[in-house]
Amino acid sequence: MSDPRSIGFFDSGVGGLTVLREVIRRLPNESTIYIGDNARAPYGPRTDDEVKRFSAECLDELASRDVKAIVVACHTSSAVALPDLRLRYNMPLLGVVRPGATAAALATRNRRVGVIGTAATIRSHAYFQAIKEEDPFVEVLEQATPDLVPLVEAGRLEGPLVEDVVRRSIAPITDSDRDPDTLLLGCTHYPLLAHMFREIVGPDVAVIDTASATASALAHLLEMHDLNAPSTASPHHVQLTTGDVGAFSVIAERLFGAEFARVEPVAVAGAA
Numbered sequence: 001m002s003d004p005r006s007i008g009f010f011d012s013g014v015g016g017l018t019v020l021r022e023v024i025r026r027l028p029n030e031s032t033i034y035i036g037d038n039a040r041a042p043y044g045p046r047t048d049d050e051v052k053r054f055s056a057e058c059l060d061e062l063a064s065r066d067v068k069a070i071v072v073a074c075h076t077s078s079a080v081a082l083p084d085l086r087l088r089y090n091m092p093l094l095g096v097v098r099p100g101a102t103a104a105a106l107a108t109r110n111r112r113v114g115v116i117g118t119a120a121t122i123r124s125h126a127y128f129q130a131i132k133e134e135d136p137f138v139e140v141l142e143q144a145t146p147d148l149v150p151l152v153e154a155g156r157l158e159g160p161l162v163e164d165v166v167r168r169s170i171a172p173i174t175d176s177d178r179d180p181d182t183l184l185l186g187c188t189h190y191p192l193l194a195h196m197f198r199e200i201v202g203p204d205v206a207v208i209d210t211a212s213a214t215a216s217a218l219a220h221l222l223e224m225h226d227l228n229a230p231s232t233a234s235p236h237h238v239q240l241t242t243g244d245v246g247a248f249s250v251i252a253e254r255l256f257g258a259e260f261a262r263v264e265p266v267a268v269a270g271a272a
Contacts, residue, residue: 001226002226002228002229002230003068003228004230005066005068006030006031006032006066006067006068006236006238007030007067007069007070008034008069008070009033009034009062009070010037010055010058010059010062010071010073011034011037011077012037012077012149013036013037013038013041013042013189013243014038014189014248014251014252015149015187015188015190015191016034016036016073016074017251017252017255018188018191018192018209018255019071019073019096020073022214026215027215029229029230029233029235030229030233030235031229031235031237032238034238034239034240035058035242036240036241036243036248037054038153038242038247039241039242039271040054040271042076042146042149042153043077043118044076044117044121044187045118046076046120048080048081048120051076051077051081051120052081052084053270055081056088057271058242058268059072059088060268063091067091069091069092069093069094069221070089070091070094071093071095071096071214072085072094073096074188075100075118075121075210076117076118076120077095078097078126079095079097079124079127082097092221092225092227094217094218096188096210097126097127097186097210098217099210099214100127100209100213100214101133101184102130103208103210103213104182104208106134107182108206110181111137111139112138112141113139113141113183113184114141114143114174114176114184115140115142115186116142116144116170116183116190117142117145117187118146118149119144122142122143123144127186128140139180143169145169147165148166148169148187148189149189152193152251153189153247155247157192157193162196163196163199163200166196170200170201174201181206182205182206183197183201183205184208185197185208188210188211191211192251192254194207194209239260239262240265241263242265242267245263245265248263249263
């Protein structure tokens with residue numbers, strides 16, 4: 001069996017495009033619809049109730065477009081809202097926390113993992129719990145890094161100021177005497193700064209983003225539910241944003257080049 005319908009992707013902004021890019025590489029026959037809720041980003045400082053409501057409103061939009069599965073490509077939403085979302089929709093939903101936790105637990109050699117993320121993600125301790133479930137002997141150092149998402153949403157990915165913000169944000173982990181050998185980027189925005197993280201932590205620290213792990217998990221999920229697109233499919237891709245189309249397009253072009261020539265505005269219920 002096969003299913004030519006699109007896969008839905010949701011993030012609070014542009015960060016989930018890093019997951020989308022890996023999925024398209026891994027599953028080139030699949031069509032996709034992506035929604036970035038840039039008008040209300042970042043989600044990190046929001047209350048849990050707001051994150052749950054905003055996430056459901058965006059997923060309602062995807063569901064209305066008859067997607068066959070949804071990737072919640074937002075760590076904050078995955079950490080805070082995913083259990084509620086799974087009860088709301090009769091289709092496979094995949095978050096990004098579990099794939100990232102599995103990858104980090106496998107990567108660490110000294111069983112010390114640093115996790116950075118939004119305030120809401122860190123407050124939920126979702127990564128702490130997921131990593132401990134993978135390996136209870138791994139020590140997990142958590143650090144909220146709220147200054148990073150606004151940089152990425154503004155398209156600021158280079159330069160001395162950005163490097164200074166990144167360095168200061170992760171200093172509580174990198175300067176720790178517990179010396180984690182693995183740094184998990186617990187936000188899909190952060191891979192857009194991966195070059196900066198790797199330069200700062202050095203070659204002895206593995207920098208883990210969840211995009212590749214999530215793409216692998218999605219491939220398994222589609223196969224398990226007989227939802228793979230037919231091999232003869234001609235895939236099409238749609239990118240939507242509740243916010244500024246121009247700002248979104250700048251990041252999309254950096255990641256995909258001319259492959260995604262158009263970003264469309266979308267009015268999601270509840271988003272101003």
